[in-house]
Amino acid sequence: MLHLKCCAEITPWDHDENVGQGFLNAWRIATMAKCQRCGKGTQFGNNRPWSRKATRRNWQINVQKVTVFENGRAVSKKLCASCIKSLTKA
Structure with missing residues (x-):
């Protein structure tokens, strides 16, 4: 007997690991590479x-993980190179 899953039951882990990896990697990069300042x-x-x-x-974009001081506290942020450059000038 063949069991078919509805769309709600299918997860990314149900598929072969090699299928769609390029899309998933591009999606991760596109969502992660973002400056938290600008x-x-x-x-x-x-x-x-x-x-x-x-x-x-x-x-x-050139995103770097840096530690900056906000309101007297050290905070870790992901900033682009141009924002890091402008922070060092200020």
Whole structure:
């Protein structure tokens, strides 16, 4: 007897580990690479080689984990390089 799962019962762990890993990794990167100060995140666009064949790609921002002082307390944040640069100038 074949048991079919409805959509609510299917989890990401039910599938083969190799299927969809590229999508999951791209999703993790796109959601994680975000500055907590300015909100700058991943940008999306096309690769345009000499043949003009457009393929999708994304540009990651330079996010670093740094410790900053807020209201006299040390707080760990993920900031982009431009925000770190502006904080050191202030």
